[in-house]
Amino acid sequence: MEMARTLAAIDAPAKALKDLNKSLTANNDLAKSMESASDIARRLTQHSDFAARLTEGLPKIDLNLPDISAKIKASLPKPLTDFSGHPATHAPVAMPKTSPEAFTQADVQLDSIGDLGRMVRRLRERRKLSQQDFADLAGVGRRFVSELENGKPTLEFAKVLQVARAAGISLIARDRSL
Known part of the structure; x- marks a missing residue:
């Protein structure tokens, strides 16, 4: 009974729900042996064609809000343009791989x-990047980039390395006693 109410509440194409009902009726022993809704969901997802039919009639959601304020827009992360398929004119030149001994004064x-x-x-x-664009590229906050550029001495070292990698800076440590 509870299963029937749950199925009636699902907003899906009628044909898909009828197919589900027919399948569950045919496998009544299987349905009784299921312990929870998560078990039912796991078994249903094993049949990908059924999942596709359940979602085919649902409307797509457009998240572009028409009256979004400038303050909210400024706080949202900016998407980075994917230039992976295009030759970049401002991309850094690839550093040749060298051993630490090859470095000079x-x-x-x-x-x-x-x-x-x-x-x-x-x-x-x-690269003509703003601090925000560069921070997005490096995976850190704009404030962190600003503090690094201004020489703040108490920054988290892992994030400093992350920013250096994004800038194309190779940090190689060597023993000065050698």
Whole structure:
């Protein structure tokens, strides 16, 4: 009885519900042996054609809201354009793979977080990215990028590495005593 009420409440094409009812009636022993709704759902999802028929008549939802305020728009994350299929004119040049011994004195020595921050800012500006766009690319917040670029010394190291990777900066540590 409860199963019939549940099926009646589902907003799906009538043919799909009739097929489900016929299937459950034919397998009455199976339906009685099921312990919970999650067990029923798991068994139903095993039949992907049935799941497709249940959802084919449902309307698609458009999440573009017409009267969204500018303040809300500014707080939403901006989607990044996928340039993977197009040759990028502003993309960083791929760094050749080298061993740590191959580095020379021409490499930049980072003595502080400020040095790394200035390097990140220079590379971000070379790509013509705003702090927000770059933060989205790096997977961190805009404020974190700002603090790094301004040399804040108490930043989380894992996130600093994440931003450096997104900027194309290779951080290689070597023993100075060698």
